[in-house]
Amino acid sequence: MNNKIKLYSYYRSSCSYRIRIALYLKKIPFEYIPVHLTKSGGEQNSEEYKKLNPEAQVPCLIHNNQVLTQSMAILQYLDDIYPSPSLFPKDKKAQIISLCEIINSGIQPLQNLKVLKYLKTSYSGRQKEITQWLSFWIQNGLSSVEKKARENKCSPFAIGNSITAAELFIIPQIYNARRFNVNMNNFPKLLEIEELCKHLHPFKKAHPDQQPDSPWQSRKNQ
Amino acid sequence: MNNKIKLYSYYRSSCSYRIRIALYLKKIPFEYIPVHLTKSGGEQNSEEYKKLNPEAQVPCLIHNNQVLTQSMAILQYLDDIYPSPSLFPKDKKAQIISLCEIINSGIQPLQNLKVLKYLKTSYSGRQKEITQWLSFWIQNGLSSVEKKARENKCSPFAIGNSITAAELFIIPQIYNARRFNVNMNNFPKLLEIEELCKHLHPFKKAHPDQQPDSPWQSRKNQ
Structure with a gap:
């Protein structure tokens, strides 16, 4: 269970939305962790979140103790570890x-x-x-x-x-x-x-x- | 000679600069074609250039009759066809x-x-x-x-x-x-x-x- 993917996401973030489609398309189980981007100055700016992701943004994906940021990097990573269906044939x-x-x-x-x-x-x-x-x-x-x-x-x-x-x-x-x-x-x-x-x-x-x-x-x- | 890479570039464009470093690093011969981004409203906005690249930007790389745009796409393409030294190990x-x-x-x-x-x-x-x-x-x-x-x-x-x-x-x-x-x-x-x-x-x-x-x-x- 430690290997289950965690996705830090905000419902309206279009970059998080990209990753969610990929995860459902590839049928990869994941845990959804919401990060509210506007409430109390934005939870992405909290010290706790910035310890995890100093870029202070979503999406952020955790897999096998790796912290992955930037949607283009995450999508190519997911495509490498779960090649089907291919996102980048x-x-x-x-x-x-x-x-x-x-x-x-x-x-x-x-x-x-x-x-x-x-x-x-x-x-x-x-x-x-x-x-x-x-x-x-x-x-x-x-x-x-x-x-x-x-x-x-x-x-x-x-x-x-x-x-x-x-x-x-x-x-x-x-x-x-x-x-x-x-x-x-x-x-x-x-x-x-x-x-x-x-x-x-x-x-x-x-x-x-x-x-x-x-x-x-x-x-x-x- | 038809397969020789052509790079449409502007000296001060940082995205073109990325591609130039990659080409020299991988020792790939190429023809440099300057596109002046500010002269007479920008040569990238000419009808002739937009026929080649409708995005009206540099860099634009031509190889084997393919027109490639966007530096991240071009770099990954170059890395696939000339794998050494690897840019994305x-x-x-x-x-x-x-x-x-x-x-x-x-x-x-x-x-x-x-x-x-x-x-x-x-x-x-x-x-x-x-x-x-x-x-x-x-x-x-x-x-x-x-x-x-x-x-x-x-x-x-x-x-x-x-x-x-x-x-x-x-x-x-x-x-x-x-x-x-x-x-x-x-x-x-x-x-x-x-x-x-x-x-x-x-x-x-x-x-x-x-x-x-x-x-x-x-x-x-x-």
Whole structure:
């Protein structure tokens, strides 16, 4: 039981969401440990959590006494130890990582909690400017993702003929886009991918609303 | 000769710099094609370049008729086809990717040309606010990198006993930190890594000042 994977996660964190889909897709049992990113200044900033993960972020995955951080690193680790189904099939690996990185380094970092907080407080940002900022960067990045996914004409998936890591980045990013009221109509292929994935068990189980720390679940349990 | 790698690069782009170090480290011959990111609105935004790379960014690497984008994808591709020396040795792979991603998705996206341009023009940013923004995000990210590298007590490198992809992200990020006048004194281990790398041929050859499109080289050739 000591080898059971532990996932430190926040229901609404899109990077944690990626890992949850992977774990359900690969049918890897895991223990879910919620880290509330906004309550009392953010539990990720507590001394206790920073001892575990000095980066003060989620996701953080524990396996065999290893502490793993950063979703791209965690996904490749999981794919190495549980190879099936493959998230980064060899013949498409570079194209998959490239698409994932458009989101991972091109969109998410510009719309995460830390950056929004900084813009609001230290950058004297007004709500209108912040909404424009979010909309600009999400649309800008999703345009590149849409173009890349459209190159895959013979398949409804983003790259190749099956789900890969690409969908694990696309679905949580669409969730964020909707959260920030970004119009998704310019991205028909991504909407097609969303439609396809939303009926699949791993994507349903990994959805923010289904996590034990989501307000939706708390209300159900009251 | 058709299989010779082509690298679309800009001398000062830290993401291109990562790829150049890898190519020299692995002794892979390549053709350097400069893309000027600021001249006449940026050559990366020309219709011709966007036909090749719709993401309108550098680096972009061409090999065997494949167009590869995003430095993390390109580095893993190069490591697969030219395995020696290994940038992501198997036993340390997750830790290496994790460290690289702190820079790739945690620092670089917040201080690249596109974001600085947006802050200056659309976000009514004053120079003082922009300087504070740069300094905050670079120092914040480098603190995490420094902590992670310090865990590797028995070696002067960031992870393990040799150069890995970690140094390919650290050295260009230090170059950027200096460019933006960030005080590096809080990061002694990173300075040690810099001191070690700066005397090595691949790092010297890949340095921005040594590229054909650097103003330094143009002046020498006049």
